Amino acid sequence: MNTKYIDLIDQTFDFPQEEFTLDTDNLRFHGIPLIELVEKYGSPLKFTYLPKISENINRAKNWFAEAIEKNGYKGKYYYCYCTKSSHFQHVMHEALKNDIHIETSSAFDINIIENLKEKGRLKNDAYIICNGFKREQYIENIARLINSGHRNCIPIIDNYEELDLLSEVIEDNFKVGIRIASEEEPKFEFYTSRLGIGYKNIVPFYENQIKENDKVELKMLHFFINTGIRDNAYYWNELAKCLKVYVRLKKICPSLDSLNIGGGFPVKNSLAFEFDYQYMIDEIINQINIACQEADVPVPHIFTEFGSFTVGESGGAIYEILYQKQQNDREKWNMIDSSFITTLPDTWAINKRFIMLPINRWHDEYERVLLGGLTCDSDDYYNSEQNMNAIYLPKFRRNKPLYIGFFNTGAYQETIGGYGGLQHCLIPQPKHILIDRDEHGDLVTTLFKPQQKAEQMLDILGYDTSGPKSISKKKLKERTIPVQG
Known part of the structure; x- marks a missing residue:
């Protein structure tokens, strides 16, 4: 039986596509090895692939030039x-x-x-x-x-x-x-x-x-x-x-x-x-x-x-599935490590659709799920209304991390979401990576902004953060992510 996620995509869409390809079990976007991006920078993560901006501008210019001549x-x-x-x-x-x-x-x-x-x-x-x-x-x-x-x-x-x-x-x-x-x-x-x-x-x-x-x-x-x-x-x-x-x-x-x-x-x-x-x-x-x-x-x-045509297809967001909640006999909620309301506001405000695909585990069995954000707001979710079809992802496994990507998110999401300011339920703004290519065509990544810190939000809210830190001296166990390259 065709029970793997790659089988589902193959029988539903023409795949691979110009910007989406597979490297064995992992997704590439415009040749970017997304799993390596996650391993280097962690998640949640936003990125901007700059060459796509120039590409779309010149596509439109060529279309108009051809029409004018014709x-x-x-x-x-x-x-x-x-x-x-x-x-x-x-x-x-x-x-x-x-x-x-x-x-x-x-x-x-x-x-x-x-x-x-x-x-x-x-x-x-x-x-x-x-x-x-x-x-x-x-x-x-x-x-x-x-x-x-x-x-x-x-x-x-x-x-x-x-x-x-x-x-x-x-x-x-x-x-x-x-x-x-x-x-x-x-x-x-x-x-x-x-x-x-x-x-x-x-x-x-x-x-x-x-x-x-x-x-x-x-x-x-x-x-x-x-x-x-x-x-x-x-x-x-x-x-x-x-x-x-x-x-x-x-x-x-x-x-x-x-x-x-x-x-x-x-x-x-x-x-x-x-x-x-x-x-x-x-x-x-x-x-x-x-x-x-x-x-x-x-x-x-x-x-x-x-506007959107220029910059929209250059952007993406990557999240990790933290946990799965089975709320009844039919609905499985995959909880992401961020919030749709704060990072992809158009998904809940106007039911805007973005391309959503797993980053890894394409050869695992799949299941039907709903996606939930971290805030305590009932509107912080992404489901088939926005995604046009039911959402299927590789099956959740506690010992096998699953990362998902939302693509072509480069227009409006940061400004509507209040980039760098207060976020709903004080969920921090994810780190933001810029991706470019050098003169040889090799990928170059730069950290544009780190993940938002508590001190930044407290400062916006008017709290005095200059005094002693009111946190326990007990050091919490940290989860580290290996860095490649």
Whole structure:
């Protein structure tokens, strides 16, 4: 009988896959021997595989280049990374190796931009697309960036007051974009996005506030929908409405030359994942071409803002199964050595799916289980709702450690989880490892941040940690993990 875990995977999915392979009994991710990573650094463990960031950026650039050539498209393409997916320096540095542009969403993003410029990481002619609702600090920071000479900073107008607020603090002429408040999918609880200006109001807004304003130049129309870029009637219908607004604006606004189609490319969340990226890009370019030709207006330059797609597939988390609890005759709970709420918040907040696979023991017999976190919260679990299918893992054995990995977790999880701050039930933040390759292609690992300590949390909570330590002098027996390499 086919009772081993490897048999289950072989009969369910095409395996091995580009990023997932086996080394005898152990899983490799992009050639990374994960069990050696665990043996060297222990668990729980988070890691970022930096080369995957550059790989995805260049995949998208090549898809657009091919579509532009195929359709005889006359506009240019600009790849923007939206920083809210992951603000970490190592992510930004890796992304900026690839001649890209940046999209921001809040005031402190501008401080990051200024730091990157000062260090020579970001070019002076790079586009900075400033999205989001703009409060006073964000307005001031945008103005400071433009006033310092960064002419390709484009604030995207989100509401009717922002233009006046920006004009008051920006010293010279400046460019702006307008965000379309797209209609939401029928299943949403509201009809129209809270962000941007409604379809019917955009042309009147231009005519009333921008057209006769010598200080402001409308450069861009910004289109984004919450569901992202998907091949369904809803997406194509919203894109068609956006293009109608673009061609109307273009006929009365010669300076308008760019269309930002936002982001939302899906990230692989299952071994059965399928998405035809090239087809979607081909069809988007084709639809823009057709709409502009029919209206007899020049096609726009295309901007995209890929966040999760840029960084999502670079991240992973590794946990050890500490214990198994049989709570009734049907449910076995495998308890991990961390918390889903704190380390993978999207799994419980929005039932987001990530690829979950064991790191070792692939040739052992398997069983159906549920996964539980360490907190005393009933929502701290991961089950078939998030995983799409029932969860099967090699059978729990007290004398045979089992490690599991969650993959493509690189977007949003750290910032939503409050990286470096307080965690639910004071579960510490795991250590974080950066993985890169040297000039010979060999793997290089670096400890980015150690596991969070009690003193750090007590300091945040306001406790005085400067006095004598209130712990027993009795030394607890420690479990050590061998180090390789």
